[in-house]
Amino acid sequence: MKSRFFSRRDFLKTASSIGMVTALGGIPVDLFASEGKLVRFPEKTDLILLTSRPPQLETPKHFFKELITPNEALFVRWHIANIPTSVDLQTWRLKIGGNTERPLELSMDDLKGLPKLSYTAVLQCAGNGRSLFDPRVPGGQWGNGAMGNVTWTGARLKDILAKAGVRGDSVEVAFNGLDSGPLPTVPDFVKSLPVDKALEEDIIIAYEMNGKPLTMLNGFPARLVVPGWYGTYWVKAISDVTVLSKTLEEFWMKPAYRIPDNPCACIPPGTKPGKTVPINRMNTRSLIIEPSIGNRLPTGKEVAISGLAFSGGYGIKDVIVSVDGGKTWKEAKLGKDLGKYSWIQFTLPWKPTQKGKYTLMARATNSIGESQPFDRQWNPSGYMLNTIEKIDVTVG
Amino acid sequence: MKKIIVFAMLAATGAFFVQHPAPVSQAEEVGQVHSITLPTIPPDLKDGVGKDKVLVFCSICHSPDYIPMQPLLPAKTWDGIVTKMIKVFGAPINEEDAKTISSYLAAQYGTAEK
Numbered sequence: 001m002k003s004r005f006f007s008r009r010d011f012l013k014t015a016s017s018i019g020m021v022t023a024l025g026g027i028p029v030d031l032f033a034s035e036g037k038l039v040r041f042p043e044k045t046d047l048i049l050l051t052s053r054p055p056q057l058e059t060p061k062h063f064f065k066e067l068i069t070p071n072e073a074l075f076v077r078w079h080i081a082n083i084p085t086s087v088d089l090q091t092w093r094l095k096i097g098g099n100t101e102r103p104l105e106l107s108m109d110d111l112k113g114l115p116k117l118s119y120t121a122v123l124q125c126a127g128n129g130r131s132l133f134d135p136r137v138p139g140g141q142w143g144n145g146a147m148g149n150v151t152w153t154g155a156r157l158k159d160i161l162a163k164a165g166v167r168g169d170s171v172e173v174a175f176n177g178l179d180s181g182p183l184p185t186v187p188d189f190v191k192s193l194p195v196d197k198a199l200e201e202d203i204i205i206a207y208e209m210n211g212k213p214l215t216m217l218n219g220f221p222a223r224l225v226v227p228g229w230y231g232t233y234w235v236k237a238i239s240d241v242t243v244l245s246k247t248l249e250e251f252w253m254k255p256a257y258r259i260p261d262n263p264c265a266c267i268p269p270g271t272k273p274g275k276t277v278p279i280n281r282m283n284t285r286s287l288i289i290e291p292s293i294g295n296r297l298p299t300g301k302e303v304a305i306s307g308l309a310f311s312g313g314y315g316i317k318d319v320i321v322s323v324d325g326g327k328t329w330k331e332a333k334l335g336k337d338l339g340k341y342s343w344i345q346f347t348l349p350w351k352p353t354q355k356g357k358y359t360l361m362a363r364a365t366n367s368i369g370e371s372q373p374f375d376r377q378w379n380p381s382g383y384m385l386n387t388i389e390k391i392d393v394t395v396g
Numbered sequence: 397m398k399k400i401i402v403f404a405m406l407a408a409t410g411a412f413f414v415q416h417p418a419p420v421s422q423a424e425e426v427g428q429v430h431s432i433t434l435p436t437i438p439p440d441l442k443d444g445v446g447k448d449k450v451l452v453f454c455s456i457c458h459s460p461d462y463i464p465m466q467p468l469l470p471a472k473t474w475d476g477i478v479t480k481m482i483k484v485f486g487a488p489i490n491e492e493d494a495k496t497i498s499s500y501l502a503a504q505y506g507t508a509e510k
Contacts, residue, residue, distance in 0.1 A: 039435070039437065040418070040421070040435065041434065041435060042421050042422075042423060042432035042433065042434070043420060043421060043422065043423055043432065044420065045420050046418075049437065049461070050461070050465055051458065051459050051461045051462050051465060052434075052435070052436075052437040052459045052461055053434075053458055053459035054458065055434070072420040080457075081457055081458055085431060085432050085433065085434060086429060086430065086431035086432075087429070087430050087431075088427075088428055088429045089428040089429075089430070090427070090428040090429075131467075136467035137467075138466050138467070138469060138473060138477065140465070141465045141466065141467070181457070181485070182456060182457050183456065183457065183485070183486055183487075183488075184486075185485060185486020186457060186485050186486060187484070187485070213430075215423070216423055216430065216431075216432045217432070220423070220430060221430070251484065
């Protein structure tokens with residue numbers, strides 16, 4: 001079965017070992033370096049394997065040159081091993097209950113019959129970039145590929161909750177999916193949002209990604225989409241919406257997915273946080289996609305420093321780029337604006353005239369002034385990395 | 397030789413793979429039932445005392461690739477992880493096996509730090 005997981009890198013390793021590729025002056029490092037083992041899962045292209053059961057699969061870097069992440073390339077992250085691999089839409093129902101006036105069950109046709117909302121939003125794992133923490137922390141060792149920009153279509157959660165009638169003393173709304181633990185003792189993956197958040201205009205139960213049904217691994221037949229907030233709330237293969245009159249304090253809300261209760265969600269490395277709160281809105285990030293660390297660029301030839309930037313639902317005001325390790329900055333040109341929840345592409349032409357080593361950096365600021373720190377920030381769970389990255393390249 | 401060079405150039409630019417990606421598999425649809433079949437990926441753990449226990453007990457809940465994915469961790473961090481699996485997730489591991497598993501993890505995937 002070797003051929004099944006025979007990756008492009010395996011091919012290139014073979015190719016370069018017999019001198020074909022190196023003879024031609026090398027291959028682009030960004031496509032093929034340090035990406036680990038590539039695997040094929042159903043409805044997915046080659047993705048980087050973190051774990052197979054439950055599946056955690058990372059998107060390879062070259063897909064981040066695109067404004068929209070293709071369905072087959074979007075990362076995969078499940079928490080407990082019994083994930084849904086078969087769903088019958090004839091029997092599937094979204095059940096809404098708990099502290100409501102009229103508990104109800106919606107079929108897929110019912111859901112599709114409700115007013116539709118569609119927008120592009122970044123889905124990002126709370127632990128995206130965890131492997132870049134210093135000192136390192138245990139957990140899913142994601143590079144920066146646990147994110148994607150997808151056009152989601154679905155029905156407003158608010159409309160669904162209105163049909164059920166949320167009682168006045170409600171505090172939170174909990175969301176459960178079809179996944180379950182392999183032992184009854186394994187805490188079920190259930191997440192909750194404060195009731196005011198759950199009733200916001202833009203939260204949807206999505207049944208389409210990029211105009212197609214959701215892939216099974218990304219939550220078929222429907223998932224919660226909480227634009228601007230971390231992926232942990234975007235419950236996949238959703239089956240139950242339960243209105244609560246008290247705060248949910250099950251494992252995946254407490255102690256899991258908590259951050260230090262301060263503006264940077266950070267503490268001195270190696271220490272323990274005092275008060276924590278559930279992780280929530282995403283911070284602002286920018287990532288240089290091209291060139292990559294270690295690239296060798298020609299002298300006197302114009303190249304584009306390009307990448308993407310996004311923030312937790314406030315749109316990007318500007319991205320500045322430095323080629324001298326942060327001494328001087330220039331404003332990059334922003335690409336097509338797909339709205340406040342989408343990432344936006346940036347590019348800055350650069351024509352290095354002198355040989356040497358250069359450190360490229362990008363810094364995004366959102367429309368309410370939130371930006372990215374220069375210093376590496378730390379928390380024990382490896383969440384919310386948004387430090388300005390340094391991309392060292394050589395010219396000449 | 398010419399063919400080999402063209403092939404290598406295409407490979408070097410990535411064009412070869414962009415133009416001919418292996419097709420992405422589709423979910424099976426029978427009536428209203430959508431199904432996929434997950435691949436089986438064999439575990440790849442370092443050999444050492446206790447590996448058999450790791451394969452038996454850790455695999456009840458997750459693939460063993462959770463282990464080599466981690467950075468090298470101090471023995472007490474591995475200990476804490478094993479304890480969490482037992483106390484929080486209910487892994488049915490007795491004290492003796494837990495010690496064996498922790499020792500394997502620290503020996504094979506640990507820092508020198510105790």
